[in-house]
Amino acid sequence: MDYDFLRIEKEWQEAWNKDSKYKVDEVEGKPKFYVLDMFPYPSGAGLHVGHPLGYIASDVVARYKRHKGFNVLHPMGFDSFGLPAEQYAIQTGQHPAVTTEANTDRYRDQMQKIGFSFDWSREVMTSDPSYYKWTQWIFGRLFESWFDRDAGKAKPLNELIKAFDANGNFSVNPACDDNWWEGLDMELFPHFGSHFAGTFTATDWGSFNDAQKNAILMQFRLAYLADSEVNWCPELGTVLANDEVKDGLSERGGHPVEKKKMRQWMMRITAYAERLISGLDDLNWTDSIKEAQKNWVGRSEGAIVRFKTSFGKDVEVFTTRPDTIYGVSFMVLAPEHELVGALTSDENRSAVDEYIAAAKRKSERERQGEKEVTGVALGGSVLHPLTGAEIPVYIAEYVLAGYGTGAIMAVPAGDERDWKFAKHFGLDIPAIFEGVDTDEEVCVDDKAKLIASADLNGLTKKEAIPAAIEILETCGQGEKRVNYRLRDAVFSRQRYWGEPFPICYVDDIPQLIEDELISLPSVDAYLPTKDGEPPLARAAKDDWPVFKGDRMETNTMPGWAGSSWYFLRYMDPHNTESFCDRSKSDYWGQVDLYVGGAEHTTGHLLYSRFWTKFLCDLGFIGFDEPFKTMINQGMILGRSSFVYRVQGTSQFVTYEKRKEHKTQRLHVDINLVENDKLDIEGFKAWREEYADAEFILGDDGTFTCGHEVEKMSKSKYNVQTPDELVEKYGADTLRCYEMFLGPLTQSKPWDTQGISGVHNFLRKTARLVSASEEKEARVEELRIVHKTIDKVSSDLERHAFNTVVSAMMIAVNELGGLKEPCSKAALKDLVILLSPYAPHLAEELWNVLGGEEFVIEAVWPKANSQYLVSEKVIYPVSFNGKVRFKLTLPADMPADEVEKIAREDENTLKQMDGREIRKVIVVLGRIINIVG
RNA sequence: GCCCGGAUGGUGGAAUUGGUAGACACGUCAGACUUAAAAUCUGAUGACCUCACGGUCGUGCGGGUUCAAGUCCCGCUCCGGGUACCA
Known part of the structure; x- marks a missing residue:
């Protein structure tokens, strides 16, 4: 029989489709299994062979589980909002929805040819209004919720309002920023004065007008408005990501970029910091991903310590080593710290300004990578909270504004970086550890006993930390604090191709528009306005499908909004009443197996977990972790082919002889190469400049190409799309081959050999x-x-x-x-x-x-x-671990008999050559080892 | 810098709990079939020494534990990914 894969694959795909073989519904009593894939963004280039790798693995599992009697949910859809379509729209004027549709058609077609067992009737697309209506709805729930720290969960906002009505903010503990009241526009609260420290009574609350109440509630919502610093590029009229900025200029176009405070929607993911860590315990994920998430959340226990200044304001620092407080000899602030100006003396001002300007020009990355010790003294000082000593203040790049309080107390005796800083600037290194000459080396021994530390003398780190905190709390100069590195997520984008917010403004107060779809209005161009307003600001009142209040919100949501909950929509994709009926999510439950790349570790995976926990808190779903088991597939790299051109000629030399000439290595399209042999005629036809090429062939009369493993990219001519392979070998071959390449989790070169x-x-x-x-x-x-x-x-x-x-x-x-x-x-x-x-x-x-x-x-x-059982076992007989011969013995022979036979075998006698056998180890069914 | 991975023949990889290193496949070589080619089939294929029998070495490097180490421990090197000097 000839293996006519083209006919076979076409026929059976049609047969399965005809009977809707992959369509699933909830079946009471049948065990379910939910296999989920990475949500693809449909780019214009189509799928390359790296994409299907994970999809094939998950499809294998889905099919296997069906054979095992499970009701398998295996859906696919598209994360179809995104920048490339918008970029294309800017260039061509074509609506991104049009491009997106063409791209999704191509993706769907490619995937269908590979024979995936997706239930396509459940396909979702984040840019489809029937989908993003519910993304908007979830945003609405976040807007209308707060996080109760005492209960450790989110609750509807009206419960917070009730609490304020009853007791002001004395009996509730909502998640919010430290010193949340500093986020208020104090002009709204003229009667509070400068001493307002964030407490108000029920009477106060009752006296507030709507604007005041709203301003306060905004500090506690899970989706809230706040001023946030962004990379603003006036020329492009848009905000840039950190890696789009190089040396203070935009990567695209090279325009200047400035830090700018902008009013942005934020997501209070920090409220979930603790649960995002503890929730990892029950997940079947690799330790490295769990570790990365833990590090990203960055929980550290320590203390806040306040240092007094001469001008009344304290400088707060966060430290994990309050035990070393008597070793503080200087303080370092982030260059951006708000008190830098006040602490700078006149004679130091120009040096300080210069340092700040230099730090500003550097990207966050560059600042982190800097190995050299740099910094500058401000000239001012603060007072040590316990000794009252004057502590000089510096600024340095290594202190980040965004972490902790943006200020550290430096203890050179016990911290490597502080020690280097002290050495570099010739600062005091107070000795606070018994028996360690910290002038010579930094002390990192946790067991070292403290000296010169008043009441802490003689204690080790573990004993001294609580003692130090107690001392600080007693004198009111500090308190225990758990600090997280995690920051709230910016949720506004100044883009067109994203979900519009269901928000309008009345007297600048944001109002949630409930129960109405706010679809994208049409605009005349997909660019920001001249004043730097987002593209949606181009829409006139009539262009909006719904227009309420004075003005509509013109930002759109980020890419991760739609992808944070898609796995829920698959369970109930066509529901017009709800994002997902509770009975459906109860049936399908968590994703049993998620196959995705590790590149989403700190983005998508964290946000999905956050939204899942939130929806669970409010009772919309019954589980608070989305993905029970996860496998991270490795990257597929390209295998590039090269030809060698003799310099200055149109002669090409085969790989073996390339060293005999002075050559130039050029990428050649991998489609012209098979098993490293070049298709010479194809090569000549490939490009006009090669039409007259001459070839120095190998001794066998063929032309061999060189090769190298690189990232797959168009410019390297090494992109392999699945389509050609499906055509040439069939989908089944492609599927088997991608699996056969090696362990799924490992990165590997793509090589069709x-x-x-x-x-x-x-x-x-x-x-x-x-x-x-x-x-x-x-x-x-x-x-x-x-x-x-x-x-x-x-x-x-x-x-x-x-x-x-x-x-x-x-x-x-x-x-x-x-x-x-x-x-x-x-x-x-x-x-x-x-x-x-x-x-x-x-x-x-x-x-x-x-x-x-x-x-x-x-x-x-x-x-x-x-x-499965065999009657005989072939025992390798080794001498001191080296296998010398084999013995075939009955499988059920007891160990002592095996040993006896091995000892007496003539091969053994020969191997021992008269030496004495010291010991014989018999591992039944495995091996015999003779020691002599 | 820090964190997490990884390193096994010419190539991709196998070895699941410490128990025959190199399964399976590619490539290469030889042979069969054929007028020839393709396709197919058979055999060889880690390196070195040896006509052969057989032996020596061998899982990035250096040590160690063990009857036995690719696998465990200590110290390095190189490569890949992540990143935030995290106080």
């Missing part, structure tokens, strides 16, 4: 089946098949996708090596094993073997242990 081996395996399988006969299965066939069932099943359970393919290859080789043709009965089980990997061929072969219905619905075979 090995694909023929996998294709061959499928062809051999087809041949084996077509040669099979209707007869009873023989024991030797059953041994092979059942061994394979056992191996494939256990490998799939531990997600070892690559070794499954090897195991099936071995089975086919062994069955093919038998003297007689195989029985159809034995092959049927094998074809079921094959079906998750090569569903089309499996379906075809199942049909040939006379299988009932569809193979994709067949019950997964069970390995019969009767065929």
Whole structure:
């Protein structure tokens, strides 16, 4: 039988579609399994072979779980809001929705050709109004909620208002910024004065007008407005991400970028900091991802310490080592710290200003990477809270404004960086550790006992920390504090192609527009306005589908808004009454297996967890972690091919002889190369300049290309799309090959050299089946098949996708090596094993073997242990660990008998050569080791 | 700088709990079939020494534990990813 994969794949895809084989519904009583893939952004370039890697793995699992009797939810959709479509719209004027649709069509088509078992009836698209209506709705819930620190969960805002009505803010503990009242516009509260410290009574609250109440409530909402510093590029009229800024200029166009405070929507993810850490415990994720998330949240325990100044304002520092407070000899502020100006003396001012300006020009990254010790003294000083000593104040890049309080107390004796700083500037290093000469080296020993530290003398770090905090609390100069690195997330974007906010303003007070879809208004251009307003500001009142209040919010939501909850929408994609009916989310529950890249560790995965926890707190769903088990697939790198041109000529020299000439290495399109041999005619036709190329061939008359593993990119001509491979070898081959390449989690080069081996395996399988006969299965066939069932099943359970393919290859080789043709009965089980990997061929072969219905619905075979045990064991006999010969013995022979036979074997006598056997180790069924 | 991965033949990789290192596949070489080619099939293929039998070395490097180490421990090197000098 010829393996006509094109016909087979087309036919069976049509057959499955006709019967809607992959459409699922909730079935009470049937166990569910939810397999989710990374949400793709449909770019104009289409899928390349790296994309399907994870999709194939998840599809294999989905199919396997169906065979095992699970009701499998395996959906696909598109994260279709995004910058490239907007960029294209700016250039061409074409509405991004048009581009997006064309791109999603291409993606869908490509995926369908690979034969994924997605339930396409559940497809969602974040840019579809019927989807983003619910993204807006979730935003609305966040806007109308606060986080109760005492209860550790989010609650509706009206509960907070009730509490304010009853007791002011004395009996509630809502999550908010430190010194939240500093975020208020004090002009709104003329009667508060400068001593207002954030407490108000029920009477106060009752006396507030709407604007005042709103301003206060804004400090506690989970979605709130605040001034946030951004990279503003006036020329582009837009805000840039950190990595879009290089040396203070925009990467695109090289325009100046300035720091600017802008009123932005924010998400209070910090309220969930603790739960984002503790929730990791129950997840089946790799330790490295959990670690990265923990580090990102960055919990550290320590204390706030206040240092007095001469002008009445304290400088607060956060420290994890309050025990070393008597070792403080100077203080360092971030260059951006608000008190820098007040602490700077006149004679130091110009040096300070210069340092600040230099720091400002550097990106955050550059500042972090700086190894040199830099800083400058302000001239001013603060008072030590316990000793009253004058502490000089510096600014330095290594102190970041965004972490802690943006100020540190420096203890050079006990901190590496502070020590280097002190040495560099010749500052005091007070000795505070017993027996350590901290003038010579910094002390990092946690067991070191404190000296010269008053009441803390003789204590170790562990004992002294609580003691120090107590001292500070007693004198009112500080208190215990848990600090997080995590910052609230900016949720506004000055873009067109994103979700509009369901917000309008009345007298500058934001109002939530409930129960109405705010779809994107049409605009005349997708650029910011001349005044730097976002593109939506171009829409006139009539352009808006809904226009309320004085003006509409003109920012849009960021890319992660829609992708933070898509896994929920898949459960109930067409619901017009709710984002997802509770009965559906109760049935499908958490995602049982998520296959995605590690690049989303600190973005998408954190935001999804945040939204899931929030929706759970309000009772909209019944679980508070989205992804129970996660596998992170590795990157697929490209394998570039090169030709060598003799310099200054149009002569090209084959790889082996390239050193005989002075050559230039040029990328050549990998489509013109097979097994490193160049298609010379194709090469000549590739580009006009090569039409007259001459070739210095190898001794075998062929032209060999060089190669290198690089990132896949258009400019390197090494992009491999799945389409060509599907056409050339078939989807089943592509699927098997991507799995066969190696462990899913590892990055690896894409190299089509090995694909023929996998294709061959499928062809051999087809041949084996077509040669099979209707007869009873023989024991030797059953041994092979059942061994394979056992191996494939256990490998799939531990997600070892690559070794499954090897195991099936071995089975086919062994069955093919038998003297007689195989029985159809034995092959049927094998074809079921094959079906998750090569569903089309499996379906075809199942049909040939006379299988009932569809193979994709067949019950997964069970390995019969009767065929797994063998009567004999081949023992390798080693001497001092080196294998010398083999002994075939009955499998049930007891250890002492095995040892006896091994001792007496003539090979043993020969190996020992008269020496005495000191010891014999027998591991039953495994190995014999003789020590002598 | 810090954190997390990784390093096994010419290549991708296998070795699941410390127990025969190199499964499976590619590539290469040789052979069969063929007028020839393609396709297919068979065999060889870690390095070195040896006609052979056989032996020595061998999982990035240096040590260690063990009857036995790719696997465990200590110290390095190089590569990849993440990143925030996190006080």
